Structure formats: C-alpha cells, structure tokens
Amino acid sequence: MISTIVVVGGGQAGAQAVDTLRREGFAGRLLLICDEPALPYQRPPLSKKYLSGELTAERLPFRHRAFYDEHRIELKLGVRARALDPRAHRVDLDNGEALTYDRLLLCLGATARRLTCAGADLAGLHYLRTVADVTLIRAAIKPGSRVAIIGGGYIGLETAATCRHMGCEVTVLELADRVMNRVVAPCVSEFFAQEHRAQGIHILCNMQVTRIEGAGRVERVICADGSETAADALIVGVGAMATTALASDAGLACDNGILVDEYCRTQDEAIFAAGDCTNHPSLRFGRRVRIESVDNAFEQAKTAALNLLDRKIAHDRVPWFWSDQFDNKLLIAGLSQDYDRQVLRGEPASRSFSVCYLKGGELIAVEAINHSKDYMAARKLIADRARMNLTKMANPNLALKEAVAEPA
Amino acid sequence: MPRITFIEPGGLRRVIDAPIGISLMEAAVQNGVQGILALCGGACACGTCHVYVDAAWFSRLEPREEMEEGMLECAWQPRDNSRLSCQIQVTADLDGLEVTVPQQQGAM
Numbered sequence: 115m116i117s118t119i120v121v122v123g124g125g126q127a128g129a130q131a132v133d134t135l136r137r138e139g140f141a142g143r144l145l146l147i148c149d150e151p152a153l154p155y156q157r158p159p160l161s162k163k164y165l166s167g168e169l170t171a172e173r174l175p176f177r178h179r180a181f182y183d184e185h186r187i188e189l190k191l192g193v194r195a196r197a198l199d200p201r202a203h204r205v206d207l208d209n210g211e212a213l214t215y216d217r218l219l220l221c222l223g224a225t226a227r228r229l230t231c232a233g234a235d236l237a238g239l240h241y242l243r244t245v246a247d248v249t250l251i252r253a254a255i256k257p258g259s260r261v262a263i264i265g266g267g268y269i270g271l272e273t274a275a276t277c278r279h280m281g282c283e284v285t286v287l288e289l290a291d292r293v294m295n296r297v298v299a300p301c302v303s304e305f306f307a308q309e310h311r312a313q314g315i316h317i318l319c320n321m322q323v324t325r326i327e328g329a330g331r332v333e334r335v336i337c338a339d340g341s342e343t344a345a346d347a348l349i350v351g352v353g354a355m356a357t358t359a360l361a362s363d364a365g366l367a368c369d370n371g372i373l374v375d376e377y378c379r380t381q382d383e384a385i386f387a388a389g390d391c392t393n394h395p396s397l398r399f400g401r402r403v404r405i406e407s408v409d410n411a412f413e414q415a416k417t418a419a420l421n422l423l424d425r426k427i428a429h430d431r432v433p434w435f436w437s438d439q440f441d442n443k444l445l446i447a448g449l450s451q452d453y454d455r456q457v458l459r460g461e462p463a464s465r466s467f468s469v470c471y472l473k474g475g476e477l478i479a480v481e482a483i484n485h486s487k488d489y490m491a492a493r494k495l496i497a498d499r500a501r502m503n504l505t506k507m508a509n510p511n512l513a514l515k516e517a518v519a520e521p522a
Numbered sequence: 523m524p525r526i527t528f529i530e531p532g533g534l535r536r537v538i539d540a541p542i543g544i545s546l547m548e549a550a551v552q553n554g555v556q557g558i559l560a561l562c563g564g565a566c567a568c569g570t571c572h573v574y575v576d577a578a579w580f581s582r583l584e585p586r587e588e589m590e591e592g593m594l595e596c597a598w599q600p601r602d603n604s605r606l607s608c609q610i611q612v613t614a615d616l617d618g619l620e621v622t623v624p625q626q627q628g629a630m
Binding site: 156158176178181409434436438443445447484485486488489490491492 | 544548551552554556559561562563565566567568569589590591592593595596597628629
C-alpha cells in the first residue's frame with residue numbers, strides 16, 4: 115500500500131510528476147519539496163523573455179497556487195532536502211522536519227558549472243539558472259552596459275541575444291573553436307555566429323579565460339592569449355552538472371547523474387529519479403544518456419509517476435531541444451553523437467535549412483534552423499527508425515517525410 | 523474576461539474566464555485543461571498545445587504564420603481548423619470562442 119509519496123525538486127520534472135500522480139488517481143499524501151521560494155516555474159524563458167522583461171514573474175509558474183490546493187499537493191517552498199535515509203524511508207529537511215515516504219521521487223535537476231579561475235568569486239559575476247539569478251542580472255545591466263559572457267552554448271548565446279536586444283555591448287568568449295560545438299554541426303555554429311555578429315555582438319572563439327580582474331568587483335576578463343575584455347557585468351554559461359549529492363550521500367549509485375533503469379528506478383526499489391539529474395538508458399539510442407531538456411524532464415517524470423504507482427512503463431522517447439536567438443529558432447530532434455553520415459538540406463544563406471544525421475542508414479537526429487516542418491517530421495521518423503533515401507533527403511524541395519527509403 | 527470553452531479529450535467541456543493579454547495556451551495551462559501540454563511554454567517549438575478551432579471562429583482569428591504551419595503539418599491529426607493555442611492571444615473579441623483538444627499531442 116502506497117500511502118505517502120514525496121517528490122524532491124520543484125522544476126519541470128517535479129511539477130509534472132505530482133500532476134501525473136493525481137491525474138492517475140493517486141489519492142494518498144503527496145508532497146513536493148522545492149528549494150526555491152517560488153511556485154514551480156518554467157526555466158526556458160529565464161535567458162529570453164524573462165530577462166528582457168517581456169514576460170513578468172506571474173507568468174512563469176506552471177500552475178497557480180490553487181491547483182496544488184485543489185489537488186491536495188503539499189508544497190514545501192524554500193525548503194531543502196538535506197539528507198536521505200533509504201533504510202528508514204526518511205528525508206530530512208533543512209527546516210527541521212523529517213518526512214517518511216513509501217515511495218520517493220528525486221527530481222534534483224542540474225547545477226550551473228562554476229568557474230574556478232582566479233577572480234571567480236568577484237561581485238558582478240553571474241550564473242543563469244534561477245529566477246533569483248536573473249533578478250540579479252537585470253539589476254546589474256542597463257542600455258550601454260558592457261556585458262561579457264563566458265561560454266557560447268545555449269545559455270550564453272540566448273543571453274547574449276537578449277542583452278543585445280536590451281541595448282548592451284556584448285562580448286561572448288568561447289573556449290572551443292566554434293559556438294555550440296557540442297550540440298550542432300559546424301555550418302549551424304557558423305550561421306548563428308554570423309547572426310550574432312550582424313547584430314553587433316562580438317563572438318570570440320578559442321578564448322581560454324585565465325582570470326577575472328577588478329577592485330572588489332568584475333572589471334575585466336583576461337584570456338590565455340593576453341587579451342582583456344572590459345565588463346560591467348559578467349555572465350557565465352559553461353554548462354551544468356547533475357545535482358546528485360542527496361542521492362550519492364545516501365549511497366545511491368551515481369555516475370554523471372543518478373543511475374536509473376528504463377523504469378526510472380534507482381538501485382533502491384522505493385526510490386525513483388527523473389529529469390536532468392538522471393543517467394538513464396535510452397532504448398532508441400542503445401546507450402546510457404543524461405539529457406538536460408524540458409522535454410526529457412516532462413516525459414521521464416510522467417513515466418516515473420506511472421512507475422511509482424507500479425504501472426511498469428519504460429521511458430522511451432526521442433529527445434528534442436530548442437533555442438531562440440534573435441528571430442532565429444533552432445529546433446533539434448534526436449541525438450547526433452555517433453552518426454556516420456551528415457546531410458545538409460537547403461542553404462544556410464536562405465536562413466531556413468536543416469542538417470540530418472544518419473547512423474547505419476537510419477535517421478538519428480535533425481537540426482532544423484527556422485524549419486519547423488523538418489523538425490516535426492524528424493521527431494516521428496527518428497522514433498520510427500526510418501531509413502532514408504540520401505538523394506531525396508538532400509533535396510530541400512521534397513518534404514523530409516517523403517525522403518524515406520523504399521523497403522529493400 | 524472573455525469566456526472560452528475547451529472540450530477536453532474525454533469530452534468534458536471546460537469553460538474558462540481567460541485574462542486578456544495572455545495566450546490561449548497559457549489560459550488553458552493555468553486552469554489545468556487536460557491535453558494542453560505546452561512543453562515549450564509558448565515558443566512554437568513543441569507542437570503540444572494543438573487545438574481544433576470551432577469553424578465559426580476559425581476565420582476570425584489572426585492567420586497562422588509559417589512556423590506554426592510547419593509545426594502543425596506533422597502534428598497528430600492536423601485539420602484545416604488546427605491551431606497552436608500558444609499563437610492565439612486572448613482579446614475581448616474571443617468571448618464565446620470554443621476549441622477542441624485533440625486526443626494526442628506532439629509529432630505523429
């Protein structure tokens with residue numbers, strides 16, 4: 115008999131899990147522990163419309179307070195789970211409370227990777243992960259401010275675009291030889307770098323930051339080549355790490371995330387995990403993955419909720435991602451690692467094109483730039499393990515779904 | 523506030539008072555309308571806030587843009603009256619609007 119379920123973490127995954135548990139008929143005691151003081155809210159707008167002020171704080175939460183009350187979901191806001199005792203089925207909170215559970219779901223999310231160079235502790239250096247982070251950034255910048263951004267990934271480039279839109283002078287310092295190098299093809303990196311440069315952003319690659327200098331607060335960033343970038347504010351977006359301390363301190367196996375099976379279960383049969391914090395098997399891609407995305411957090415949490423209720427459903431979805439930078443939309447379906455063939459559809463100069471990735475003849479990923487049709491078609495084709503006709507696929511005038519190979 | 527009716531996948535009619543200035547999707551999500559997932563929060567990137575707009579109302583809405591067209595073309599069972607509810611802004615003119623939520627959402 116499952117009478118109490120505790121969900122730790124109030125991000126996309128935690129908020130979805132409690133929703134699904136109630137919709138699926140769980141009638142017992144249900145608690146959601148959120149370390150931030152706000153109602154569970156959407157993170158994607160933080161680097162975009164929330165930073166620019168177009169979206170106000172009231173529009174960030176997934177649900178109104180009334181939703182949680184109506185569904186008897188006990189919200190503990192601004193409270194951190196400090197320790198977990200799997201034997202006693204107990205979570206200790208930092209407000210002194212101890213909760214016993216029949217089933218526990220960990221949706222601990224990810225934590226921004228910190229800079230470790232000299233000067234990384236100076237005031238004026240910001241990370242961007244929470245509403246509180248963005249509140250600080252907004253207070254630190256105004257039109258004309260010199261903003262330096264370390265890291266040319268999703269967060270760095272989205273933030274660069276937003277700050278530029280707000281009238282700041284923006285410089286992006288990227289360690290690799292191109293932006294977004296871990297997630298997109300070189301021609302896509304080049305396209306986005308050019309778009310940013312055309313808007314007046316300085317995109318500098320091969321820049322290894324060696325130290326941050328300033329009298330009590332950030333004034334400039336020094337790179338290995340000796341260059342100096344003056345900054346009134348510095349924003350660091352150099353990736354994120356799975357948040358696992360609660361689990362690993364309790365003895366649960368972790369390796370780049372909390373290890374779970376396809377049913378979202380950890381090695382303890384009463385403890386499940388979902389979202390950015392997990393390292394899970396991908397049935398479609400045949401290997402373990404850790405995915406940082408809204409989609410995975412949502413889908414895995416939904417599946418975890420069903421498994422918490424003993425439904426035995428495997429998490430098996432094709433992941434997808436998106437990024438908005440100025441008026442460009444990058445849409446990605448699937449995972450492109452391990453591809454053996456890459457095919458360009460259309461011309462970057464047209465500002466609407468796609469890069470398709472194949473492995474053993476099957477479509478495994480598509481990066482669609484301002485091309486929602488290819489992206490939506492790809493989500494289905496990748497899940498179906500569609501084999502593609504390369505000649506047809508390279509023809510942008512033919513719909514992607516029409517480029518499936520004839521059965522041999 | 524304009525009164526909008528959502529017919530949920532199970533057939534339940536949900537009548538909502540939608541604040542002017544937000545999107546139809548946001549009004550649905552805030553009120554927990556079943557079947558409107560809206561994973562991307564209104565960025566026109568997920569195709570999970572699909573609705574069928576009552577025929578009498580369809581032509582009264584602002585037309586679909588290219589990005590929305592592309593999302594809908596490969597969505598689950600698109601129809602001529604398909605829309606992404608994140609792309610419809612609630613205005614006073616929408617009082618009485620009726621939309622139906624499909625049985626499934628996403629790329630199909």
